[in-house]
Amino acid sequence: MIAPVKHIAAMSPYALAKLDAPGGKRLISLSQNESLRPPSPCVAEAVSNTLASAHLYPDPNWGDVRTALSGLHGIPADRILCGNGSMELIACLTQVFADDQNAVLAPAHAYPFFRTATLMARARYDTAPEKGGYVCVDALLDAVRADTRIVFVANPGNPTGTRIPRADLLCLRAGLRGDILLVIDEAYGEFADGFREPMFDLVERGDTVILRTLSKAYGLAGLRVGWGLFPPRIANEVRKVMNPNNVSIVGQAAAAAVLRDQPYMLETCEMTCQLRDGFIQRLRASGFDVADSFTNFALIRFGDAMSAQRADAALRAEGVVVRAQAGVGLPECLRVTVAAAEHLNHAADSLVRWAEGEKP
Ligand SMILES: Cc1ncc(COP(=O)(O)O)c(C=O)c1O
Incomplete structure (x- = not known):
């Protein structure tokens, strides 16, 4: 028999919400934290212009994307790496800096791909x-062991939707040993940028990476473009394991x-936050326990896991798929992605x- 290596055999497949419905009924997916609307209309022209070059490999240095990000965030272009989604960057970072001799640390209810990676x-x-x-900085620092190599935090968090203030992140970094890489995943950062607490300056220390993605506020989840700001030494190592042709020409053109x-x-963020807050207020008025959110989703806490399962089933029966959270230790919670008003109201x-x- 052809057998996988032991550590892969022991893993479960990455769990996504089941989108198939009995009887071919169309389901509304509020389960993947995608944008509530398609990307900027200028993508269509940018993408169609690339098709005549589709026989060529993409730019391995993501030139136009880096230039645009550098100008936008005031960060050096040569410190930016792009990934086939930020998931690729997360996987590369763990591959480079962790192995069977050590450990990766994250908050209890963190984005599940940190664990998979x-x-x-x-x-x-x-x-x-x-x-x-x-996220509790003291608890994270208490959980650091002699063999901890990477600490991942998402800010804002998924599925919690909560934000870690800059002062707390500075305390976290100051409390970590210099041989521990801190990865701050800001996949939902654009929804919280109004708080004006950019963290890019931490990268200059040499021991911290900031990740972002174009999958959320920019609406490019289907084209797979993530990026990060890396200290040069970390970037050099990550590039060794990255697919050198990781972001297609279509993805790069759309991203730029x-x-x-x-x-x-910015309009997408504003629409999202308005709809999200209206949804949260409406549910709270009906007695639901819904956390404040700084993202494009809301986390609803039910009395217990069974109630969450019944609510999940009732939503599915009405054609709505949301995301159960048992996998991240929150079996009493359901996460609902903010979508177009019609779908969100239906939910x-x-x-x-x-x-x-x-x-x-
Ligand atoms: C916290 C967090 N990081 C990263 C990602 C992955 O983003 P990408 O589409 O860029 O791979 C997600 C996607 O849901 C996320 O929630």
């Missing part, structure tokens, strides 16, 4: 408790185009109807 690298995955959905249309992205109506039906 750690297991792919054969390392141990440690977690630190969070406090009411908030959306980055140049800031008003559109809220379905939840309120379900809650009415639950009453004795």
Whole structure:
């Protein structure tokens, strides 16, 4: 028999919400934290212009994307690496800096791909408790072991939706040993940029990486473009394991185009935050426990895991798929991605109807 290596055999496939429906019924997916609308209209022209070069490999240095990011964020272009989604960068970082002799640490309810990437690298995955959905710097520092090599935090967090203030991140970095890489994953950063607490300056220390993606606020999830700001020594190592042709010419052209249309992205964030806050208020008014969110999703906390499962099933019966959170230690929670008003209202109506039906 052809057998996989032991550490892969021991892993489970990465869990996504099941989008297939019985009887071919169309389901509304509010499960993947995608943008509520397509990307800037300027993408269409930018992408169509690349097709005549589709026989050529993409730019391995992501020239136009780096230039656009550098101008936008005031960061050096040569410190930026782009990935086939930020997932690729997360996987490369764990592959380079962790192995079966050491450990990766993250908050208890962190983005699940941190764990997957750690297991792919054969390392141990440690977690630190969070406090009411908030990352706790003291708990993270307490959980550091002699063999800890990487600490991952997402800011804002997925699925918690909460934000870590800059002062807390500075305390975290100051409390970590110099041989521990801190990775701050800002996949939802654009939704929280209004708080004006950029963290890019931390990268200058040489021991911290900041990751971002164009999958969320920029609406390019399907084209797979993530990026990060890296200290040069870390970037050199990561490039050794990266696919040198990782972002297609279509992805690069689309990325450069959306980055140049800031008003559109900012409008997406504004629409998202308005719809999100309306959704949260409506559910709270109907008695639901919904956390504040700094992202494009809302986390609903039910009384227990069984209630969350019943609500999940009721939503699915009404054609709405949301994301269960048992996999990250929150079996009593469901995460709902902010979508177009019509879909989000349908989800809220379905939840309120379900809650009415639950009453004795
Ligand atoms: C915290 C976080 N990081 C990274 C990603 C992956 O983003 P990308 O599409 O760039 O791979 C996600 C996607 O949901 C996420 O929630």
